[in-house]
Each structure stands twice: as C-alpha cells, then as structure tokens.
Amino acid sequence: MEDQAQLLARIADALERLSSTTAGDVDWLGLPAYVWTTAGARPVFEIDAPALDLLRGIDAQKDAVTTNVDRLAKGQAAHDMLLWGARGMGKSALIRSAVRAAQGDGGSIALVQVGTDAVTSLPQLFAQLGSVEGNFLIFIDDLGFSESDDTTPRHLRSWLDGGVEARPANVRLAITSNRRAILPRHASEQDDPINPRDAVDDNLALADRFGLSLGFHNASQDDYLEIVRGYASEFGLDYDREEALGWAKRRGARSGRVAWHFITELAGRAGKRL
Template structure:
C-alpha cells in the first residue's frame, strides 16, 4: 500500500510499538486485531485480501466487546496493571520516580494518538488498499444514554464516567497523570478494578462478572446483626483493626445475603460511593479450598484494597485439614496478620467441629490423659472468631415484618390482611418461617401478578 496514508499508518505502528508501561492495553483480542490491521495495510497483497480479512477480524472483535475503539482504549487504560498504576495506589504522584512519571506521560500521548484513529479512517484505508465493491462498514457502538447532567454509559461507575469526562476535555493526554492516579487510588487496577467479587479456585482468583445484586436494604428482621457487620466492615475500610466474624444461626435467616450485600451497600448514592468503590472486595472460598488460605492471605497483603474472605456454610470433620488451615489464619502465626483481610464465615452450627458421644473421654489406659482439653479445643473453635453474630429462627412477627418489607420494595398491590394470610399459608406449605421463605413468597407473587397483568 504505497499511498499518502502510508506515513500515517507507519507512525501509528511505531507509536504502538513504543509503549513503555501500557503495552497490555494492546495485548487483548481487539488490540491485537488493530495491530494486525496496521501490519496488513503496510504489507498488503495485490488483491487486498489480507487487508479485508484483518479489518473483518478487528470489526468482529470490537463488536464482541460491545464498545467503540475509543471506549475500548480508555477501558484498557483504566484496568491496566503496570508499575505506575500499582505504585500510585500507595505512593503520591510527586514521590514517584521522575522516570516513571515521564514514561506514563509519553505512553498517554501515544495512546491519545491511537484513540484519534477513527473507525471511518480505517474503513477509508481499507477501501484504498483493497478496492472492495462495497465500502467496509465503520464500527460504531451507541452504548451511551442521556441523563439530565450529561451522558453516561449504562455499565460505567460514577468514577469511571467522571474520569472519561475529564479526559475528553484535555487536548493532551500527558496532562491526565494526576486524574488517572486519582482513579487508580479510588478504584484499584487490574483484576481488582474489573471485578469486586471473586472466587478462589485451584490456586487463582476468578473474577465474578455478575455477583449477587442483593442490597442490605432488602434484608429486614436482624437489624443489630446487620449494624455490627457493617460497623466492622467500615473499620476494615478505614484501616482500623477489624475482627473475623462468624455468622451463626438457623437456615434461611439471611446470613450469606448480609455478607454479599456489603458490596452493594450505598451503591445507589448520589456519587456512586459504594463500599466496593471505596475498596472493598469479596472473595468466596469453598471449604475444599481452605487449605490455601495462608497462600491467599499473603497474595492479598501488598494490595491496597480491603478484602473479605467469605466462607459459607462452615463445618468440619475430625482431623480436617481445612480446620487446621482456618485455625492458622484466625489465630495467626509467626507472620503478622494482613490488616486488609478479614474472614466472614456462616454456619448453621454453633460448634463448627462435629462431636460424637464416642469422643467423650472415658478412663481407658490407651486414652489421652488430657482428653477433655482436646475436646474443649474443638468446641471452642468458634471462639477464635473475634465476633459471633447469632441469627435466631424467625417467629411469626419477624417473618411477617420481612414479608411486608419486601412487598413494599416490590410494590405488591395486596392489602395487609391478604398479604399476611397468603404469606402464612406459603410458610406452612413450604419451608417454614424464615427470611428465605419470605423472599421466595414475594418472588412468586411478583411473577404471578405480572403474568396475570399480561393476560388481561
């Protein structure tokens, strides 16, 4: 392709190759497709088929990402895990090495140039290189929706949208170092910027793209437990000493929902300043993975975000390795406990290790002399949590209070008497009185009423 555009394409290619810190921005499928397209322009075959194929792969990759080229680049910048984005979360910009700041400014200038390469421009270059009978369609993605205060993307957080607006007002992205640093400090980077909830599986963190959207405001009937859990979490976020917590009680009382709801607390506030945006991350660890707790704890130690290790439905058998691993984390070892990590566990059992009658000490010659001490160690394991929150079974008043609370939030158009009558019938025929039963009842009502409305 020997045209006046060749110099522009060569410049873009050299700029992309010159990135010092933000190379990963172009390492994904879309970025690689863009690089391959530039390469195809410069080494096109006579009939231009390579250009057409490269353009098709780039178009398809963007379509799959559901973003424009410009949105994609900014998203990758915000999530990029590099020495600048890592260090600026812990060290003020002015105290970072000057060379690191200079490299960041240079990379941002380069990325600004790539950002200005429009889909229309690439489409025109394909037309020149390949001379197709039909002009290639330029990719656009109308993912923005208007609001009273401007334009924002449905899936963007308040802080991400704020950064994008500030970036759009700059003539030179080299001047974006301070606002980019503020974003990293607020929202994190890498995997921890992309996700707020995780699962520890086979020795690695797996991001959860669609965590449970349950809100704390949806949970009623256990206000003191909710307040204690929230206060301890606030201490964790503020950098003050926070306790490991055991949530113990009857099934269906909302123990797990309370923990999961922490991520969504305050997410509907005016500035979107939820606990997750303030640095809270939730990591679910299955009982079978508890053996890795110490490894996970050390992996999280240097990261500025705050972490809840969530263990659901906890109980142990005799000589369970998971019991020993959790005990080390709760009690500590020679290594100090990371101040940014706590364990929140739920259980239906007050005594987490099963005890059998045959475990009770009997005076036989082969028995342990201090067998009662061993037994007490098992029974007191739950005491190693700094705080135990007890969830009693819901009585009828508590159950109906939860039903009314959920019905009000869901705008169920039934009278109080009819709602209570049907709620009590539901509890009798199904799983008894509990918060879970109340939620299932309201979900059923919502579906029933919606179906009835659509049939009329």
C-alpha cells in the first residue's frame, strides 16, 4: 500500500513538472529558440541551420532576409516576411541561419517555431512575448490551409496588419509557403459574374500583408553545381560533376535540398559524419 502511494506521488510530481514547463512561466530570454504548440512553449537549445555562406544561388533573398532579421534583433523597424516558391531552395534554412547569425553578432532575438496546428493560438503567444524585453521572430514553416478553412487565414491577416490583436512591436512573422498567395487558387475564381476580382483579391489579401515577400525559384544547372561545390568544400569531400548532375536528374529537380542529399551520400561512402 505504501509503495503504491509513493508511486502515485512520483507520478503527480512528474505531471506537475511537465505542466510547469509547457504551460507555466517560460524563460523567453534564456534560449536561442522555442517551439510553440497548443500545449505551450518547448525549449530548443541550439538552432539547427547551415552557415549562411553555404546557402548559394539565393544571394538576393539572403541579403534581404539577413538585413531584416538584423534590424529586428537590434530593436529597429522590421518587416513580416513571406518566403515562397520552389521546394528545397533554402527558404526554411535561410530563416534559421539568419537568426543564428544575428545571435552570433550579439543581437537580442529568439526564433519561435509555430506548428501549423497551433496557428489559432497565436494571440496567447503574442500576449506572452509582448511583455518580454527581447525580440522574436515567429516562424511558421510550409503554411497552407484547406479549401474549407476561410476563418484562420482571415485571423492571420488581422494579426499581421489591421486588427486590434496584431502582433507586438518586438515580434515579427516569417512564413514559408510553396504558393505566393499561400491559399490555393483556381481558374474558377475568374468566373464570378458580378465581380471577377473579388475572389482573387480575397486570396491575395493575406500575401499582401507581408512587408517583405521573396520568391525562390528552381536552381539552374550552374547554381546547383555551385551548391554542391560549396558543401563538398566545407566537408572535405571529392565529387564528380557528372554524378552530381545524374543525381539531380534521377530526382527530377535541381535544388539545395537535392544537393544536400547528394553530399550526404558522398559523406556516407567516405565514412564521414556530417
């Protein structure tokens, strides 16, 4: 009987500690990154991101993002960011790398990744971050909405600009999406007999809320090889140009992600760990 009571006490103690780390007070200034879920905040002790120099073929986008993140880290005016376009071209990696670089330069900034299933809880997150003496980049990766969900996009538009619950001055959003409009679009949008622009404008209204919108496009052959060359040099790997091109051809795409998979294969053959 006593053993059972002790077991129940240990379980209760563990549950109390768990609840305090997810729903209780969070040290928003103590770590480089956090993950926000419907249960609360979870700490991330190190941002997993490549060095900025290894992100190649996206120089203009890299300059724009790093400049904007640096401004936010210094407490200056900064834009919400929408990074859209081709898969595997470094949209998410660039966000993480830019924040890590700003932290390395002494900037006061933390990355808070929000799962797409927790977007509706953003007001609670804003309420916590608005009272903290630091700066935060809210990161929502690969955002998309179902065709039947017209409520969440409207709330997100309001939080970005124009609503009474807009994000605090020390918080900005960075969103990645394969679509420039984020929302799915159809040719039938043009078929409205009353005003064919209404449906189109409504879908584009969310994308228009971002002060910085950057497109990412499929890599050219030269860009792809330059990415491979950069990774190979960084990790001391030899590669064959034709094999690198064949790797991309078999996968039907040339991108930074495909180049990284090729480098992973080379490292595995060489018995190295990346």
